[in-house]
Amino acid sequence: MKVTFLSELTEQTLLRKLQRLAKGDSLRARLLRGGAGSLIVKSLNAVIAFLLAITLARTLGAEGFGVYSFILTLITLLAIPAQVGVPQVVIRETAKAQSAQHWGRLRGLWKWANRYVLMFSLVLMACAIALLFLRPSWLYEDRWNALFAGMLLIPVIALANVRAGALRGLRHIVIGLLPEKIIKPALTLVLILLVSIFSYSHFPIEPWFALVLHMGAASLAFMFGAYMLRKNMPPSARQVAADLSARRDWRRAAAPLAMVAGFQLINSHLDILMVGYFRTDEEVGLYKVAVQFALLVIFGLRAIEQVIQPYYSAAYSRGDAAQLQKIATASARAMFFLGVVPTLVLLVFGSEILGVFFGNEYKAAYMALSILVIGQLVNAAFGSVVQLLNMTGNEKATLRGVFVAAICNIVLNILLVPSYGMEGAAFATAMTLFLWNFALYISVRKKLDIEPSIIGSRLSRKQC
Numbered sequence: 001m002k003v004t005f006l007s008e009l010t011e012q013t014l015l016r017k018l019q020r021l022a023k024g025d026s027l028r029a030r031l032l033r034g035g036a037g038s039l040i041v042k043s044l045n046a047v048i049a050f051l052l053a054i055t056l057a058r059t060l061g062a063e064g065f066g067v068y069s070f071i072l073t074l075i076t077l078l079a080i081p082a083q084v085g086v087p088q089v090v091i092r093e094t095a096k097a098q099s100a101q102h103w104g105r106l107r108g109l110w111k112w113a114n115r116y117v118l119m120f121s122l123v124l125m126a127c128a129i130a131l132l133f134l135r136p137s138w139l140y141e142d143r144w145n146a147l148f149a150g151m152l153l154i155p156v157i158a159l160a161n162v163r164a165g166a167l168r169g170l171r172h173i174v175i176g177l178l179p180e181k182i183i184k185p186a187l188t189l190v191l192i193l194l195v196s197i198f199s200y201s202h203f204p205i206e207p208w209f210a211l212v213l214h215m216g217a218a219s220l221a222f223m224f225g226a227y228m229l230r231k232n233m234p235p236s237a238r239q240v241a242a243d244l245s246a247r248r249d250w251r252r253a254a255a256p257l258a259m260v261a262g263f264q265l266i267n268s269h270l271d272i273l274m275v276g277y278f279r280t281d282e283e284v285g286l287y288k289v290a291v292q293f294a295l296l297v298i299f300g301l302r303a304i305e306q307v308i309q310p311y312y313s314a315a316y317s318r319g320d321a322a323q324l325q326k327i328a329t330a331s332a333r334a335m336f337f338l339g340v341v342p343t344l345v346l347l348v349f350g351s352e353i354l355g356v357f358f359g360n361e362y363k364a365a366y367m368a369l370s371i372l373v374i375g376q377l378v379n380a381a382f383g384s385v386v387q388l389l390n391m392t393g394n395e396k397a398t399l400r401g402v403f404v405a406a407i408c409n410i411v412l413n414i415l416l417v418p419s420y421g422m423e424g425a426a427f428a429t430a431m432t433l434f435l436w437n438f439a440l441y442i443s444v445r446k447k448l449d450i451e452p453s454i455i456g457s458r459l460s461r462k463q464c
Helices: 005-009 014-022 027-083 086-100 103-134 141-150 153-169 173-199 207-232 235-239 247-278 281-317 321-358 360-381 385-390 395-448 458-463
Strands: none
Touching (some): 027 141, 027 173, 027 207, 027 247, 027 281, 027 360, 103 141, 103 153, 141 207, 153 173, 153 207, 153 281, 173 207, 247 281, 247 395, 281 321, 281 360, 281 385, 321 360, 360 395, 385 395
16 A cells, blocks of 8 residues: 555554664655754754854844844855855766766866965955945944954855855765754854953954854864864775866856855845844844744755755656656655744744744834745745756756845835835845745746645655
């Protein structure tokens, strides 16, 4: 009798089922092991990020936390063009090179990627320095000091993402996640707490100093990640010379991916920048807390996406459409159901939770939080549409969809944020998430004949 994976779970305990499935070397077993490890890392990251947000919000106050969040968002956006789409190329091409055992190509890819990204990082740092000298009206003293203190994060963020892409392409998913998702935020939290405890009576922490501590933690995490990549490099790759013959192909592939990644991050961070530009730093701090909580809804989505990208690439290169559908359906349903519980909790108890953890002044973020969590749950329901397109050579389709969403996001934020503040930003973000996912969903259906959402297909129901 053919039954689905979910219906089989009703016949046994979940633990016994997972233990049985995790054994062996089948696709499902590998996905389950990788997904479990990724989910654990993402869960720890959510906890650490939550504790860090609480610590910063209480230490800096709503206004200071707003300055910190605004400048860190600006730095993150400046790091987008510095990466020029290379991390996504590294994931895909590393998986291909490893499968084909083209070790010279693998070394050449990594060498080219680091040099290329470092060059663009230096250009973007020069842009940040120019911004400091120009000193526009919105970059007043507190923000100027914070940007000056944190601009060295641009190359660190960009190069760290290249290294993480290499590890993910090698299918070392958990190791690839550890530096940025665990070590960096944990070290930042420890440093903030230590300085707060031992120095608060002498001088309170300012936003610029919090960014200095963030920079120190990021640098240590980067060094650890570089060590782990060297340690996990395939032995055969150590003995060959770097083959750079495909660097033109890599550059061509990176161009649309760079734009996709850029528009994705614009869609993710534009709201904070708009609130910072049109409203007050205090409102930025309140809205940042709402955004942080809303991300709990998609921590499962992000964990699973880390695992499935190389599997999409491998299945597509073999021409295995059935496997693509199988992975897409299983991952979409897992993403959605992992987001349901935090959505319900935050909708029902969000105001009380904000007050307990951050203080009564942050209760004002509840309405924005409610709008954001609904938007993120819809995001999870569509499945991993971006990864499906990017890992199957359809970057241009992703670019078109994300570009349209970015334009809508900009227009909606400009129209809504000046009058409605953070609630307007939340609505613009939620609407953009829907438009973005719907456009990419249509592209997946047309180009791959795959049903990427939680709906699944008859084919996937028979095979899962």
